[in-house]
Amino acid sequence: MKVIIFLGPPGVGKGTQCSLLSSRLGVKHISTGAIIRQEIASESALGLKVKGIVESGHLIDDKSMFLCLENALSSMTLNQNDIVLMDGIPRNLSQAKEFDSLLSKFSSKVDLVLSLTADLEKLVERFERRWTCSACGKVDSIVAHTDISKYSCVSCGKLGSMFRRKDDEPETVRRRFTVYQQETFPLVSYYADRKLLSIVDGLKSPEIVYAEIVSILMRK
Numbered sequence: 001m002k003v004i005i006f007l008g009p010p011g012v013g014k015g016t017q018c019s020l021l022s023s024r025l026g027v028k029h030i031s032t033g034a035i036i037r038q039e040i041a042s043e044s045a046l047g048l049k050v051k052g053i054v055e056s057g058h059l060i061d062d063k064s065m066f067l068c069l070e071n072a073l074s075s076m077t078l079n080q081n082d083i084v085l086m087d088g089i090p091r092n093l094s095q096a097k098e099f100d101s102l103l104s105k106f107s108s109k110v111d112l113v114l115s116l117t118a119d120l121e122k123l124v125e126r127f128e129r130r131w132t133c134s135a136c137g138k139v140d141s142i143v144a145h146t147d148i149s150k151y152s153c154v155s156c157g158k159l160g161s162m163f164r165r166k167d168d169e170p171e172t173v174r175r176r177f178t179v180y181q182q183e184t185f186p187l188v189s190y191y192a193d194r195k196l197l198s199i200v201d202g203l204k205s206p207e208i209v210y211a212e213i214v215s216i217l218m219r220k
């Protein structure tokens with residue numbers, strides 16, 4: 001498999017771009033946040049263990065994270081030429097190293113790293129509009145003062161299903177930004193040094209960001 005890592009602060013649009021790429025180009029997509037939220041929703045032992053940590057905006061421990069990721073990768077049928085988008089991992093230097101070892105078990109390596117950038121204050125505003133569907137898990141941006149109980153999810157159509165994720169509440173969002181700056185941001189230069197990095201402005205509209213990503217993929 002070919003592996004593309006998406007780096008960037010919370011809310012920069014990694015999930016949106018990965019969904020667009022996977023629905024339009026048929027590439028595979030792993031979101032570690034989504035995997036963890038499924039564990040929490042299913043009330044598995046792991047889900048119960050990490051629920052409080054996720055809701056407070058901190059990272060879960062590497063052992064639990066890699067267990068989840070290896071399970072997810074093993075459950076997928078992957079061919080040599082399949083492209084897999086990684087959204088949410090690695091999130092610090094030690095995960096980057098462990099990620100390389102995990103990929104070598106699948107005879108793969110990191111092929112490209114896309115860093116989506118944005119001014120953090122602008123992203124705080126995005127979070128004020130960010131709602132998640134309790135039925136299908138899709139995230140949507142909804143204008144302020146909308147009556148959320150009368151709103152139907154644009155992905156699955158369910159009425160009144162949109163809710164605010166606990167870790168999307170303002171105070172937790174600030175903590176997630178701090179965690180990103182301290183732990184994840186150093187990976188930008190780590191991958192730049194390895195000549196794997198491309199930078200994309202995440203504040204442009206989703207379609208423009210998408211077009212830029214596709215043009216980077218064509219050049220690789």
Ligand SMILES: Nc1ncnc2c1ncn2[C@@H]1O[C@H](COP(=O)(O)OP(=O)(O)O)[C@@H](O)[C@H]1O
Nearest residue numbers: 010011032033054057058059060065088089091
């Ligand atoms: N690689 C990871 N290592 C540790 N915790 C993770 C990892 N990926 C996701 N998580 C946990 O899941 C939460 C939500 O992740 P995600 O949906 O990717 O949100 P975001 O990138 O917007 O912060 C994180 O705040 C963290 O608690």
